[in-house]
Amino acid sequence: MSATADHAEERTNPAAKLGFQPGQVVQEIGYDEDADQDLREGIEAITGQELVDETYDDVADAVVLWFREDDGDLTDALVDATTLIDPGAPVWLLTPKTGREGYVEPSEIGEAATTAGLARTSSVSAGKDWSGSRLVTPKAAGRK
Template sequence: MSATADHADERTNPAARLGFQPGQVVQELGYDDDAEQELRDGIEAITGEDLVDESYDDVADAVVLWFRDDDGDLTDALVDATTLIDPGAPVWLLTPKTGRDGYVEPSDIGEAAQTAGLSQTSTVNAGKDWSGSRLVTPKTAGKK
């Protein structure tokens, strides 16, 4: 695919910039009515798979975690999310943008990610009301 086509995909599918691949299983946590439906549809279009929820009982290739300030403890939510994926797989933490209900301070995200053993690798615009933070576990994690 050409770079021009990649950029066109990013304009028409907001999930294109999240790096999902065809055939990947993406587990979605924290879904509610305020979630960005266009992003959810875009992930399914790229992967060719339906998003799976918290009842999925196998290892997923990635996790999409919708999180709002009043959803509880972010560190706990991130630790729970990492138990559902292999080391090195991404957790996309989706939080409301500045000024939106449920906004989460970037410093809170950084602190929770570090406490949960995750590294933040990028941040993207994930839709009209949501920002996405790509968090990953170290590839050597879990070997004790």
Template sequence: MSATADHAEERTNPAERLGFQPGQVVQELGYDEDAEQELREGIEAITGQSLVDEDHDDVADAVVLWFRDDDGDLTDALVDATTLIDPGAPVWLLTPKTGREGYVEPSEIGEAAQTAGLAQTSTISAGKDWSGSRLVTPKSRR
């Protein structure tokens, strides 16, 4: 595949920028009707697998957490999201963009992530109405 084709896929598949790889198991939490369907379908296209839900009881390679301001305690949601992933695996926290219903303040995301033992590594536009914050668990010390 050429560099041009790679860039074209990034424009057509919003999940491309999230760094998922073929064969990965991605657990999805907090899904509701307002979730970005194009992003969800893009993740499945890249991984070649359906997203698994909160009933999945095996280790996942990554978590996608849809979270809105009225969904409860963000720290608790992040702690729950890390229970079945390996150290260093990403949690993509997806929150409504500024001005959208359910918007979560960046300071609240930073504080909740730190309290949950996660580090925020990047933030991207994850669709028309959603922002994505990449959070990672610290890799275990040797």
């Protein structure tokens, strides 16, 4: 694919900037009717696979976690999201943007991520109403 085509896809597919690759299995947690359908369809278009849900019991290549302020404990949700991915695999935490119902404070995201053993590597606008935080578990290679 040419660089021009890559840029065109980024404009037309909201999931292009999230870094998914063809063939990846992406587990979706916390889906509700307010989830961004264009983003979901974009992820499926890139990976060539349907998103798998919370009942998926094999190792996923990445997790998309939709989370709103009243969804419970964010740390618990993040710990649960990492149970079936490899170290270093991303968890995309999708939260409502500032001013939207269910908005989660960035400080809460940072604290929950740290407590869950995750590091935030980037943040993106993931659609009209959603912000995305890319969180990863540390790779085992750095440990002794």
